[in-house]
Amino acid sequence: MLVIFDCDGVLVDSEIIASRVTARLLGEAGMEITPDEVSLRFAGLTGDQIFSEAEAELGKSLPDTIRARSESELDNALETELQMVPGAHEMLDRLDAARCICSNSTSERLEMELRRTELYDRFRPYIYSAVEVRQHRQKPAPDVFLHAAEEFDVEPADVLVIEDSVHGVSGAVAAGMRVIGFTGASHTWPGHAEALMDAGATTVVNRLRDVPATVEALADWSLV
Structure with missing residues (x-):
């Protein structure tokens, strides 16, 4: 076994920490979503998968800066809060x-x-x-x-x-x-x-x- x-x-x-970071970044991109909604919809997905789904929903590409910041901001949050x-x-x-x-x-x-x-x-x-x-x-x-x-x-x-x-x-x-x-x-x-x-x-x-x-x-x- x-x-x-x-x-x-x-x-x-860690998922709740990731949800907070993701909700904040998506909000900056024009997608209003709460951390709880991120957990409900996207738990288990990687940042790239989440952002791809967000782009499909918004009908536009997210700014490159959003994707670039996501990993570093998540790592910083995990290192202090996890x-x-x-x-x-x-x-x-x-x-x-x-x-x-x-x-x-x-x-x-x-x-x-x-x-x-x-x-x-x-x-x-x-x-x-x-x-x-x-x-x-x-x-x-x-x-x-x-x-x-x-x-x-x-x-x-x-x-x-x-x-x-x-x-x-x-x-x-x-x-x-x-x-x-x-x-x-x-x-x-x-x-x-x-x-x-x-x-x-x-x-x-x-x-x-x-x-x-x-x-x-x-x-x-x-x-x-």
Whole structure:
């Protein structure tokens, strides 16, 4: 059994920070949107994916300065504000399974986030960035999940994925894996759990401390 974790919004409470930065930049570009709306619509997507969707909605290209500032402003905010999702270390202490991270973020950002929250040594070197494996396709493409399964030499049916976004759930399901949806970070919204279930999650938890028991139950279920 392999357990794959998304990072942003599952292990580190970064999505709400990204939503605030994105909402501010999109507002400068003429798209009025709140951080909560950004979380609802775009959680799990990269900045480039979000800005491309915003351009389609606005019917115009965003100023180059907006895109250029987005990564640096987000990095600055993460370096000063980022916190671990409560219970991450305790959950990992109790999880008796192989584990790794599959994320849309770059390796550089993942290392920064995980080092800041003292989680880096709990996963390295098994930290995979979708933009750096296979065809470099990001979630909701299944590529990064399939890459991890190959690295651990396990079948997709023997993998459980912990995801907080519809896009991540969709990618894991497309890879033939089961998903535990997670709604315990600060960017959660009313209907979040239902959206994850609709995308194909097998179940949803809102506390990391519930992950080990849920993994154990689903592992036993897979053997029935």
